[in-house]
Amino acid sequence: MRRKKLTALIMTGTMLMGLLTGCGQDSSEAQTGTEIKAEETAKAQEEKTATKDEVKEEAKEESTGEKTTITVWTKDRHDAEYMQSKVDEYNATNTDNIEVVYEIYSDNYPQAVDMVFQNGDAPDIFVFQEQMFRNYVNAGKYADITPFMDDEFKETFGCNLIDDYNVIDGKCYFVPTAATVCRLFYNKDIFKRVGIDKAPETLDEMVEDARLITSQLSGEGIYGFAANMKGAQSALSRSLMKQGERELGIKFGYDFGTGRYDFTGYENLVSAWRTLMSPECAFPGCESLDIDPLRTQFADGKIGMYISFTHAEPGVYANQFPMEEEWGCAQLPVTDGKVVGAEHYQPMNGYLFNAESTHLEEAWKVYRAIFTNVDVLRGYYEGGFGISTVPAVIEGAQPAQYYLDNPDLLICDTDAVYPSTPQEANVDAVIVEGMNMYDSMAELIWGNGDIAAGLQDLTDRYNTALDAGIAEGIGSEIRIDGFDPMNP
Amino acid sequence: MHQSNIISASKRKRIILDNLRSYSMLLPNLILFLAFSVYPVIWTLRFVFYRYGGYGASVPKFVGFDNLIRVFGDQIYWKAVRNTFVYAGAKILFIIPAAFFLALLLNRKRKGNGQLQSIIFMPTIMSSAVMGLVFYLLFNVYNGQINRYLMDWNIISGPINWLGKDHAMKTLVITAVWGGVGNYMVYFIAGLQQISQEALESARIDGAGRLQTLWFVTIPMLGPILKIILMLSITAAFSDINTVMVLTEGGPTNATMVMALYGYQFFFPVSAGTSITPQYGYGAAVSTVSALIAGIVTVLYLILSRKMDDVY
Numbered sequence: 001m002r003r004k005k006l007t008a009l010i011m012t013g014t015m016l017m018g019l020l021t022g023c024g025q026d027s028s029e030a031q032t033g034t035e036i037k038a039e040e041t042a043k044a045q046e047e048k049t050a051t052k053d054e055v056k057e058e059a060k061e062e063s064t065g066e067k068t069t070i071t072v073w074t075k076d077r078h079d080a081e082y083m084q085s086k087v088d089e090y091n092a093t094n095t096d097n098i099e100v101v102y103e104i105y106s107d108n109y110p111q112a113v114d115m116v117f118q119n120g121d122a123p124d125i126f127v128f129q130e131q132m133f134r135n136y137v138n139a140g141k142y143a144d145i146t147p148f149m150d151d152e153f154k155e156t157f158g159c160n161l162i163d164d165y166n167v168i169d170g171k172c173y174f175v176p177t178a179a180t181v182c183r184l185f186y187n188k189d190i191f192k193r194v195g196i197d198k199a200p201e202t203l204d205e206m207v208e209d210a211r212l213i214t215s216q217l218s219g220e221g222i223y224g225f226a227a228n229m230k231g232a233q234s235a236l237s238r239s240l241m242k243q244g245e246r247e248l249g250i251k252f253g254y255d256f257g258t259g260r261y262d263f264t265g266y267e268n269l270v271s272a273w274r275t276l277m278s279p280e281c282a283f284p285g286c287e288s289l290d291i292d293p294l295r296t297q298f299a300d301g302k303i304g305m306y307i308s309f310t311h312a313e314p315g316v317y318a319n320q321f322p323m324e325e326e327w328g329c330a331q332l333p334v335t336d337g338k339v340v341g342a343e344h345y346q347p348m349n350g351y352l353f354n355a356e357s358t359h360l361e362e363a364w365k366v367y368r369a370i371f372t373n374v375d376v377l378r379g380y381y382e383g384g385f386g387i388s389t390v391p392a393v394i395e396g397a398q399p400a401q402y403y404l405d406n407p408d409l410l411i412c413d414t415d416a417v418y419p420s421t422p423q424e425a426n427v428d429a430v431i432v433e434g435m436n437m438y439d440s441m442a443e444l445i446w447g448n449g450d451i452a453a454g455l456q457d458l459t460d461r462y463n464t465a466l467d468a469g470i471a472e473g474i475g476s477e478i479r480i481d482g483f484d485p486m487n488p
Numbered sequence: 489m490h491q492s493n494i495i496s497a498s499k500r501k502r503i504i505l506d507n508l509r510s511y512s513m514l515l516p517n518l519i520l521f522l523a524f525s526v527y528p529v530i531w532t533l534r535f536v537f538y539r540y541g542g543y544g545a546s547v548p549k550f551v552g553f554d555n556l557i558r559v560f561g562d563q564i565y566w567k568a569v570r571n572t573f574v575y576a577g578a579k580i581l582f583i584i585p586a587a588f589f590l591a592l593l594l595n596r597k598r599k600g601n602g603q604l605q606s607i608i609f610m611p612t613i614m615s616s617a618v619m620g621l622v623f624y625l626l627f628n629v630y631n632g633q634i635n636r637y638l639m640d641w642n643i644i645s646g647p648i649n650w651l652g653k654d655h656a657m658k659t660l661v662i663t664a665v666w667g668g669v670g671n672y673m674v675y676f677i678a679g680l681q682q683i684s685q686e687a688l689e690s691a692r693i694d695g696a697g698r699l700q701t702l703w704f705v706t707i708p709m710l711g712p713i714l715k716i717i718l719m720l721s722i723t724a725a726f727s728d729i730n731t732v733m734v735l736t737e738g739g740p741t742n743a744t745m746v747m748a749l750y751g752y753q754f755f756f757p758v759s760a761g762t763s764i765t766p767q768y769g770y771g772a773a774v775s776t777v778s779a780l781i782a783g784i785v786t787v788l789y790l791i792l793s794r795k796m797d798d799v800y
Contacts, residue, residue, distance in 0.1 A: 108756075108757070111756070114542070135541070135542065221630070229739070229740065230736075230737055230739055230740075231737055231739065231758070232739070232741070283630065284629040284630050284647065284649060285628050285629035285630050285649055285651060285652065287649070287651065287652050287653060287656075287739060287740030287741075288624070288628065288629075288651030288652070288656070288736060288739065288740060293624075293628070297630065302630070427541060427767070428539055428541055428549075428767075431539075431558070431767075431770075433558060433561055433562070434561070434562065434563050434564070435563065435564055439564065439741065439742065442740075442741050443741050446653065446740070446741055448741070474549075
C-alpha cells in the first residue's frame with residue numbers, strides 16, 4: 001500500500017514538473033521529480049552562465065568593434081532575389097561594421113508585427129504596410145526619421161513626403177519609393193479575334209466588348225470579363241472603387257468636398273457591373289474565383305479582361321503563370337470616358353524604423369545605402385520589380401520592357417494620393433451597422449435588390465456611423481474646402 | 489468511544505490523502521484547462537463590453553451593451569446563424585447514417601475491411617487547406633472534374649456552378665461529410681464491438697431476421713454511444729470553420745457564411761489576400777452569442793436524448 005502511495009506521489013510530481021518545465025516526457029524517459037528538479041537547477045545554472053557569457057561577448061564585441069546587426073523585415077517575395085543580392089553586397093563591403101539580416105514574412109505580416117511589438121523583440125526596420133502603420137503610429141512605436149534627413153535626401157525624395165499620409169504633425173515615419181495603381185488588363189489576341197482594336201475607354205464599351213467576346217467565343221471556353229469575387233473586398237477595392245475615384249472623385253464612398261459619405265453616384269458603375277457579372281459577359285464561377293485562379297485562366301487565354309494592380313501583374317505573366325498571348329494594360333473605363341477625379345495610387349516600398357531600436361543611426365545608414373540608394377532603386381525599376389515614384393530614379397533609367405510596351409502601367413498625371421477617409425483614419429470611429437460597402441455592392445451586383453435604393457441605404461448607414469463617431473468624440477469630419485479631386 | 493474516534497480520524501486522514509492524490513493528478517490538466525480554456529473565455533467575455541481594435545491600435549473603451557445590440561441588428565450575422573443551422577442539419581443528416589452503414593459493413597471480419605477502414609478514415613487526418621483546394625479543383629465550374637464527368641455520362645447538359653450562391657452550401661456539406669465520415673465510422677465501430685454477442689445470438693434464435701436484429705437490437709443497444717456521437721457531431725458542425733474558410737470563405741455574398749467564421753474574421757484575416765482592421769470587442773460579442781446559441785442547441789439535444797441512455 002505504502003509503495004503504491006509512493007509511486008502515485010512520484011508520478012504526480014513528475015507530471016507537475018513536466019508541466020512546469022513546459023515539456024512533456026516520454027514514458028520511456030520517465031524520471032522522478034527530484035531528478036527533474038536537479039536537471040532543472042543544472043539547466044538554469046547553465047543558462048545563467050550562458051547569459052553571462054553572452055553579456056561578456058557583447059561587451060567584448062563593443063570593445064573590439066565587432067559588427068552591429070540590423071534586422072530588416074519585409075513582406076515582399078517578388079523582389080527577394082534582387083534585394084538579397086544588394087544586402088549581401090552591402091554586408092560584404094560596408095566599412096561601418098554593420099551586418100544586415102534581411103527577413104521575409106509574406107503571410108500574415110501584420111500579425112507577425114503584432115507579436116514582436118508585444119514581446120519586445122521587434123526588428124530595427126520594417127517594410128511599410130498600411131494596417132500595421134495605422135495600428136502603431138499613434139502608440140509611438142515608429143521613429144520620426146525627419147532628424148536623420150539631410151538636404152540631399154530631402155532633394156531626392158522630397159516629392160514623396162505627403163502630409164497626413166507619411167508625414168503626420170510634421171513627423172515623417174516612412175518614405176515610399178515606388179507605387180502601385182489599378183488598371184484594366186486585357187488579352188489583345190482575344191480582342192483582335194472579335195474585331196476590337198483597342199481597350200475600352202467608357203463603361204458602355206467595356207460592357208459591350210465583354211458581351212461580344214462571350215457571345216462569340218464562349219463555345220471555346222473564352223469569356224469577356226472576370227473578377228475575383230470570392231472576396232468582395234479584395235475584388236471591388238481594386239476595381240469598382242477605383243473606377244469610382246475616376247468617375248466621381250470619391251474615395252471609398254467618401255466625398256472630401258462635403259465631408260459626407262455618398263454612394264449614390266456609384267449607380268452607373270454598379271449597374272454596369274451587374275451586366276458584367278451576368279452570364280452574358282462573365283467568366284463562369286466568378287463568385288468563387290480568387291485572384292490567382294483568375295490569373296491562371298487569363299494566362300491560359302480564357303478571359304478577355306479584368307482589373308488589378310500594376311505592380312504584380314507584369315511579373316505574374318512573365319514568371320508565375322507565363323502567358324503566350326499578348327496582354328495589354330489600359331486606364332479604368334468610366335461612364336462616357338469622362339474623368340472627374342484622380343485615381344488613388346498606393347505608395348509602396350516605404351520602411352518604418354522601430355522607435356525602440358538601440359541602433360537607429362546604424363539602421364539609417366543601412367536604409368540610405370540599400371533601400372534609398374538611387375542606383376539600387378534604378379535597378380529595381382529597370383528590373384520591373386516596382387514602379388518608381390522618385391524623379392532621380394526615373395530620369396536616366398531604362399524601364400523594363402513591359403513598362404515601355406504598356407505606359408499605362410506607370411503612375412501618370414491622372415493618379416494621385418487621396419487623404420485618408422474617416423474610416424481609414426480610425427475604424428473605431430465609423431462602425432457601420434449591417435453589411436459593409438463591399439458586401440452591399442456585391443449583393444447589388446449579383447442582382448439582389450434595387451441599385452438606387454441599396455446605394456441610398458448604404459449612404460445613410462455610413463453617415464449615421466460617421467455622425468455617431470463624431471458625437472462620441474473618437475471620429476472627426478474630414479472636409480477639405482475647395483477640394484479638387486483631380487489634385488487631391 | 490475513544491477507539492471509534494481513532495478510527496474516524498484515520499479514516500478521515502485516508503480520505504484527505506485520497507482526495508489530495510486525486511486532485512494532484514488532476515492539477516496538470518486543470519492548470520492547462522484554466523490557462524488555455526477558462527482564461528480566453530474570461531478574456532472574450534470582458535471584451536464583449538469594450539470597443540477595442542487590438543494591441544497598439546487603440547485603448548479599449550467601455551461601451552456597455554453596444555456590441556451586443558449591434559449583434560442583434562446585424563443582418564449578416566443572423567444570415568450566418570441560419571446558414572449554420574442549415575449546414576449543421578444537412579451535415580448531421582448525411583454523415584451519421586453514412587458513418588453508421590459504413591461501420592456496419594466494415595465491422596465484419598472480411599479481407600480488405602481493415603484497409604477500407606483506413607482509406608475512409610484518411611480524410612480525417614488530411615489538412616483541411618489541402619482538402620479545400622482539392623475540392624475547389626473538383627467543383628469549380630470552368631474546368632472542374634465533377635462537371636466534366638457528369639456531362640460525359642449525360643447526367644447534366646451544361647456545367648453546374650457548384651460554388652455559386654445556389655449550390656455552394658451543398659458543395660460545402662458534401663466536402664464536410666467526406667472529410668468527417670471516417671471519424672464517426674470509427675466511433676460506430678467501437679460501439680458495435682461493445683454490443684453483447686449473446687443478445688444478437690438470442691435474437692437470431694428467436695427468429696429475428698437481419699433487419700429486425702439491426703432495428704430492434706443493434707440500434708437500441710448503440711443508444712448511449714449514438715448519443716455521444718450525435719452530441720459531438722452537433723458541436724463540431726456548429727463550430728466548423730476550416731472547411732468553409734478554405735472552400736468558400738463564407739461567400740458568395742455570404743451564402744455560406746457560418747457564425748463561427750463570421751466571428752473569426754473580426755480577429756484575423758480569412759485569407760492572405762484580405763486585410764482586416766480588427767474589431768476585438770465586436771468579434772467577442774459575436775463569438776459569445778454564437779457560443780450561447782450552440783450551447784442552447786446542445787442542451788436541448790441532451791434533454792431530448794435522455795431516453796437514449798436506457799439500454800435494453
